[in-house]
Amino acid sequence: MQIKLSKKRKKLIAIYLLLVLVLYLVIYILPKITDIFETTQTLEPGVLEISCETEGYVVKDEAVVLADRTGDMVYLNRDGTVVKKGSEICDIEKAENTTGDGKPEKDAKYSEYLSKLKNYKGLYSEEDSPISGIFSTTIDGGEKYFSIDNLDNISKEKAEAFDFREMDLNREQVVEDEPVYKITGDDHWYAVCWIDSEDAGEYEEGDYVTLTLPAGDVKAKLTEKKPEKSDDGKTQRVVFYMNTYYKDLSSVRKEDMTVTMSNSSGLIVDNECLIKKDGQLGVYVKTKDDVYVFKPVNIKASTSKQSAISDGTYVNENYEQVVTVNVYDEVLRNPQPALEEDLAEEKDNKDKEDK
Numbered sequence: 001m002q003i004k005l006s007k008k009r010k011k012l013i014a015i016y017l018l019l020v021l022v023l024y025l026v027i028y029i030l031p032k033i034t035d036i037f038e039t040t041q042t043l044e045p046g047v048l049e050i051s052c053e054t055e056g057y058v059v060k061d062e063a064v065v066l067a068d069r070t071g072d073m074v075y076l077n078r079d080g081t082v083v084k085k086g087s088e089i090c091d092i093e094k095a096e097n098t099t100g101d102g103k104p105e106k107d108a109k110y111s112e113y114l115s116k117l118k119n120y121k122g123l124y125s126e127e128d129s130p131i132s133g134i135f136s137t138t139i140d141g142g143e144k145y146f147s148i149d150n151l152d153n154i155s156k157e158k159a160e161a162f163d164f165r166e167m168d169l170n171r172e173q174v175v176e177d178e179p180v181y182k183i184t185g186d187d188h189w190y191a192v193c194w195i196d197s198e199d200a201g202e203y204e205e206g207d208y209v210t211l212t213l214p215a216g217d218v219k220a221k222l223t224e225k226k227p228e229k230s231d232d233g234k235t236q237r238v239v240f241y242m243n244t245y246y247k248d249l250s251s252v253r254k255e256d257m258t259v260t261m262s263n264s265s266g267l268i269v270d271n272e273c274l275i276k277k278d279g280q281l282g283v284y285v286k287t288k289d290d291v292y293v294f295k296p297v298n299i300k301a302s303t304s305k306q307s308a309i310s311d312g313t314y315v316n317e318n319y320e321q322v323v324t325v326n327v328y329d330e331v332l333r334n335p336q337p338a339l340e341e342d343l344a345e346e347k348d349n350k351d352k353e354d355k
Contacts, residue, residue, distance in 0.1 A: 040286060040330045046268040048301050048308035050202050051260040056193035056211075056240075057159050058252050059151050061131065061185035062143040064117060067092060067174040068125040075170065075181070077135045080250065082186065087129045089181060092174060110178045113141045113167060120144040125177070133185040134250040137170040142253050143182070148190065156194050156230055156237070164253055184250040188243045191220070191257070194228055200236035202303055203261060211240060212258040215248040264301035266308035267327060274307065275335045277342070284332040284339070285325060292338050295325050 067073075071092040077083060117123060122143060124130040142164055146154065174180050191211065195203075203209070207222045220240040227233035240259075246252075273283050277294050284292040298314040299307050309325065316322050325331065332338055 039334075040332055041270055041273055043267040043269055043309075043325055043327060043329045043331060045265070045311070045327055046308070047263060047265045048268060048303065048306060049260065049263045050301060050303050051258055051263075052195060052199040052202070053256070053258050054193045054195050055254065056191040056257045057146060057154065057254050058249070059146050059148055059154065059190040059192055060249065061122070061133070061148050061189075063122050063124055063130045063133070063183040063185075064120070064139060064143055064179050065089070065127075065130065065181050065183070066123060066125045066177050067180045068127065068176065069094075070176045071174065073172055073174045073180065075137070079136050079138070081135045083129045083132065083135050083183065085129055085132045088127065089129050089135060089183075090127050092127060092180075106175050107178065109167070113139055113179065116141040117144050120147070121149065122147060129183050131183050131185055132187070133183040136182050136184065136250040137180075138166050138168055138251060139179055139182055140164045140166045140253055146253065151190060151192065151239070154192055156228055156235070159192070182250070186245060186249055188241065189246075189249065190223075190242070191240045193238055193240075193257070193259075194235040195238050195259070197227070197234060197236050198304075200225060200238060203238070203259070207261055209240065210260045211242070212260065213246065213248075213252070213255055215246065215252075218242050218244050218246050262301045264308040266300045267311050267325060269297070269307055269309055269331065270333065271302070271305060271307055272333050273331045273335065275339055277339060283325060284335045284342075286330040286332065292332050292335075294339075294342060296322055297324055298322070 069092055071094050074091040074093070076088055076090055083089065120143065129135070142162060144150065145158070145162065169179055169181060203222055203225060205222055205225050209220050209222060211218050211220050220242045222238065223241045224239035225236050228235045228237050238259075269283065274281055274297070275283070280296045281299065282294050282296040285295050286292055298310040298316075300310060301308045311325070311327055313321050313323055
């Protein structure tokens with residue numbers, strides 16, 4: 001059964017749909033269009049944060065210690081204890097349990113981990129700590145691949161595919177040549193991550209940043225940034241160096257982190273408003289007479305799109321006080337035509353003076 005609508009009802013439905021369309025245009029489209037054609041920006045106070053979120057892999061010196069004999073194990077330190085090189089870590093006493101042929105029982109579960117550590121320079125066989133650092137009884141098999149010696153060889157593909165499985169080494173009896181504890185060097189360490197190239201553009205080698213990790217913030221230096229070949233440069237391989245203490249260093253391997261280079265307050269200006277005049281960076285500010293005049297600015301922090309600038313006055317490199325923009329000043333977007341007109345006017349005035 002078909003329902004026929006009257007002309008009046010059809011007209012009402014058409015009007016309703018038209019109103020919905022107009023409302024959509026007013027709410028979603030018009031603001032974007034007016035933004036495009038907006039010729040000025042009003043300077044307002046704010047905070048400019050240069051940061052990005054990523055997933056990083058911690059690279060560190062780790063000494064994995066193997067039992068130098070079979071026996072009953074007594075640990076002399078708790079997990080997380082900071083020890084010095086040569087400190088007494090454990091005591092292995094002669095074992096009573098052996099197999100029927102007189103050989104000690106071996107636990108096959110350690111073989112998988114030891115295979116990942118084959119030819120690892122960080123393997124030791126001694127009861128005293130071979131290096132200074134943080135004592136722990138946990139390994140995950142990544143000690144060799146994510147070592148500082150192998151830092152240059154860590155690839156995005158292998159890092160993301162690496163199978164991390166922690167194993168607790170704490171036990172009452174040990175067998176010769178099986179892992180019994182680990183010491184993580186805590187005086188310096190690295191984090192390697194792959195950051196989207198657009199975000200990585202805000203950072204340069206040599207920059208000092210703050211890494212926000214689950215157990216707290218650490219200061220770091222960006223030591224390497226280069227395009228990742230495996231994804232045609234869509235990401236950048238970024239390496240950070242740390243020489244500060246981090247509580248969870250011995251257990252952390254892969255972590256979510258926020259990289260923050262700066263957190264500066266000031267007047268926020270779009271970079272399209274900035275222009276140089278006679279070597280001085282500045283903006284064109286609208287006066288009460290609707291005339292645009294050039295004012296120098298002092299950049300406190302900058303991203304690819306915005307900058308935080310000083311308000312009122314600032315001291316330049318010659319220790320001179322410079323008058324600059326004020327809060328709620330109206331500055332010109334795309335100021336190139338204003339600069340050209342300004343320079344042409346100055347040239348005409350100079351020519352008149354010379355005559």
